[in-house]
Amino acid sequence: MDRILIVEDDVETAQAVAGIVRDLGCAPVVCGTLAEGIATATGEFRVIVLDRMLPGGDGVSAIAGLRSAGATALILVLSALGRAANRVEGLEKGADDYLPKPFEPDELRARLRALLRRGTMQGFDNDLLVFGELELRLKARTLHVKREHVPLSPKEFELITYLARNAGQVVTRMQLLENVWNLHFDPQTNVVDVHVGRLRRKLEQAGSAAIQTARGEGYVFAPLGPEQAAS
Amino acid sequence: MTGVWQARVTWRLAAVMALAVMALSLGAMGLQYRLIENRLMAQARALLAADLDGFATLYDQRRIIALREAIEYRAAAASGGEMLVLADRSGVVLAGTRGDWPVLETSGDGFAVDGAVRFADGGQDWLGVSRVLPGGFPLLVARSLQPVTDTLADLRRGIVGLGIALLGAGAAVGGLAARGVMRRIGRINALADRVAAGDLDARLPGPRRRDEFGLLEGHVHAMLDRIQALNRATHRLSDTIAHELRTPLNRMMQKLGRIEGQEVAQELRADMRAAVRVFDALLDISRAEADQGTGGLVPVDLSAVTSGVWGLYEPLAEDRGLICQAEIAPGAWVLGDGNLIAQMLSNLLDNAIKYCAPGDQVRLTLADAGDRHLLRLADTGPGLPPEMAGEAFERFVRADRDRAKPGHGLGLALVRAIAARHGARLDVPEVEKGFVLQIGWPKLRV
Numbered sequence: 048m049d050r051i052l053i054v055e056d057d058v059e060t061a062q063a064v065a066g067i068v069r070d071l072g073c074a075p076v077v078c079g080t081l082a083e084g085i086a087t088a089t090g091e092f093r094v095i096v097l098d099r100m101l102p103g104g105d106g107v108s109a110i111a112g113l114r115s116a117g118a119t120a121l122i123l124v125l126s127a128l129g130r131a132a133n134r135v136e137g138l139e140k141g142a143d144d145y146l147p148k149p150f151e152p153d154e155l156r157a158r159l160r161a162l163l164r165r166g167t168m169q170g171f172d173n174d175l176l177v178f179g180e181l182e183l184r185l186k187a188r189t190l191h192v193k194r195e196h197v198p199l200s201p202k203e204f205e206l207i208t209y210l211a212r213n214a215g216q217v218v219t220r221m222q223l224l225e226n227v228w229n230l231h232f233d234p235q236t237n238v239v240d241v242h243v244g245r246l247r248r249k250l251e252q253a254g255s256a257a258i259q260t261a262r263g264e265g266y267v268f269a270p271l272g273p274e275q276a277a278s
Numbered sequence: 279m280t281g282v283w284q285a286r287v288t289w290r291l292a293a294v295m296a297l298a299v300m301a302l303s304l305g306a307m308g309l310q311y312r313l314i315e316n317r318l319m320a321q322a323r324a325l326l327a328a329d330l331d332g333f334a335t336l337y338d339q340r341r342i343i344a345l346r347e348a349i350e351y352r353a354a355a356a357s358g359g360e361m362l363v364l365a366d367r368s369g370v371v372l373a374g375t376r377g378d379w380p381v382l383e384t385s386g387d388g389f390a391v392d393g394a395v396r397f398a399d400g401g402q403d404w405l406g407v408s409r410v411l412p413g414g415f416p417l418l419v420a421r422s423l424q425p426v427t428d429t430l431a432d433l434r435r436g437i438v439g440l441g442i443a444l445l446g447a448g449a450a451v452g453g454l455a456a457r458g459v460m461r462r463i464g465r466i467n468a469l470a471d472r473v474a475a476g477d478l479d480a481r482l483p484g485p486r487r488r489d490e491f492g493l494l495e496g497h498v499h500a501m502l503d504r505i506q507a508l509n510r511a512t513h514r515l516s517d518t519i520a521h522e523l524r525t526p527l528n529r530m531m532q533k534l535g536r537i538e539g540q541e542v543a544q545e546l547r548a549d550m551r552a553a554v555r556v557f558d559a560l561l562d563i564s565r566a567e568a569d570q571g572t573g574g575l576v577p578v579d580l581s582a583v584t585s586g587v588w589g590l591y592e593p594l595a596e597d598r599g600l601i602c603q604a605e606i607a608p609g610a611w612v613l614g615d616g617n618l619i620a621q622m623l624s625n626l627l628d629n630a631i632k633y634c635a636p637g638d639q640v641r642l643t644l645a646d647a648g649d650r651h652l653l654r655l656a657d658t659g660p661g662l663p664p665e666m667a668g669e670a671f672e673r674f675v676r677a678d679r680d681r682a683k684p685g686h687g688l689g690l691a692l693v694r695a696i697a698a699r700h701g702a703r704l705d706v707p708e709v710e711k712g713f714v715l716q717i718g719w720p721k722l723r724v
Contacts, residue, residue: 057525063532100521127524130558131617149528149550152535202589228590232621233555235628241593
């Protein structure tokens with residue numbers, strides 16, 4: 048069973064995160080202080096969920112130390128320091144993802160899933176992604192549905208690529224904004240919905256219902272039907 | 279830049295002082311020169327008067343004969359310092375230090391020294407009288423002014439030399455003084471530049487002298503300490519606020535997560551997100567206002583950021599029935615924080631879309647405007663209500679007519695703070711219809 052390390056001093060939050068980790072079929076290990084977390088981190092973990100304002104210091108400042116100590120796990124910073132500047136700082140200092148508190152359980156779940164998946168998909172530089180009748184060529188930046196070329200704008204192509212890489216899983220609007228547009232703040236309007244809507248209409252016109260709205264928080268790319276999405 | 283101007287003022291002061299000292303000394307020396315010249319001329323005149331007195335005595339005794347003998351005797355022992363000529367009625371020279379009559383016209387008679395004139399002859403200046411004695415004998419008695427002119431020439435040379443020396447000394451002393459002043463002002467200026475560039479820790483090393491500059495340095499340091507303390511407090515406060523508010527909000531959010539399928543839970547989440555957005559915006563504003571200088575800023579492609587945010591919002595604006603147009607000149611680089619700039623543009627476009635009605639136009643341009651990159655966002659929406667024209671950029675200011683629209687009145691305050699953080703000029707030109715906002719970004723100097 049994959050293990051996920053949770054370094055978090057707020058008991059309530061730690062419990063909530065541990066619950067989500069169990070939902071994902073992983074085993075949580077909880078540490079309450081930074082020193083304890085660093086000592087434990089060298090063990091075999093897939094992901095480390097790291098708080099920032101911990102007894103003993105700032106989790107983000109400790110990332111470099113964790114890495115040099117040999118920790119290979121992907122790091123998700125989960126912090127009350129949630130302004131755009133804090134997020135960018137965290138990512139620049141080596142975090143693999145950064146989620147501000149208060150977070151919604153679905154959001155953390157989606158992000159942990161994406162990180163777990165990233166850990167398994169090492170050789171992802173293959174040019175062609177095929178999902179049944181849907182073909183995505185990364186180098187040529189083309190999309191074909193049922194052998195028909197679907198013209199996409201550059202952003203739409205990046206959008207479908209990100210969705211395809213997380214196929215079958217819920218991808219939140221915030222994840223799309225961060226990974227496709229590289230923006231780390233929360234716009235007041237749901238601008239992302241319009242883009243996904245346009246892409247979805249293009250796919251539907253070509254005869255694919257690959258993009259579906261997920262209950263609550265985002266979208267699922269499920270080109271092979273709902274059974275695949277559930278798996 | 280300021281250093282050059284500072285140097286000019288100090289150098290100018292030193293030059294003015296050196297020139298003033300030299301002018302005063304030259305004035306004093308000129309006065310002395312005049313005095314000496316008068317004294318020497320009086321002496322020459324007295325000698326001439328003595329000569330004339332002697333000749334008058336001889337003339338009284340034996341008339342022309344005595345004069346002729348005396349002049350012949352004197353001419354034989356001529357030193358070159360005197361000119362004596364006696365001629366007869368027809369102009370033939372009877373006796374003299376020379377064989378011809380010089381240029382000088384005769385005037386009057388007698389042996390009085392009054393009416394002595396200065397004339398040039400043989401490359402020298404002379405002071406003399408030329409008279410016609412009874413019986414038509416012209417007589418010329420003159421003394422060379424060469425010793426006087428020589429002395430005066432020496433004096434002039436001395437004055438010129440001294441003047442140059444004074445100028446040199448004045449310039450040297452002034453220059454040294456100016457350099458001393460400049461060095462100490464320069465230290466303080468360099469400190470101010472470092473602080474302006476964002477290094478709030480910068481201080482002048484070494485002990486402070488107990489003089490005006492020392493006092494100034496002390497004042498500057500005290501001011502910097504205070505600014506730094508305030509800045510630290512702002513930073514600490516924003517982290518503390520974030521932690522102390524977000525942690526309980528997070529607990530609520532986790533508990534909400536356990537309530538499944540109730541619409542009210544979803545609404546509560548949205549409300550919490552809105553609350554977080556308000557204090558994030560407040561913290562962003564105070565951070566942008568507290569951060570100074572170029573610390574933390576990097577070269578950013580303003581064109582790319584603008585295109586990116588425009589690309590994000592354009593479909594939404596189109597869906598809302600707005601007519602969109604963008605002209606973004608490529609390659610506009612600024613020193614900035616790309617994320618803050620994106621946030622600012624996002625706020626502006628969000629506003630434009632929120633307030634405009636279908637059919638309105640939204641136009642974004644980024645163009646070169648001399649020393650700045652000019653970003654202009656114009657819409658034909660309702661514009662700012664006149665009553666909030668002056669305070670639209672203040673925190674929590676919203677027009678009464680917009681109460682029904684979502685928002686917290688922090689968007690434009692954040693826009694202003696981010697513009698100030700980048701040293702960009704914010705401008706709201708008056709237009710007939712709609713809202714126009716111009717931001718002049720300082721260009722990145724390569």
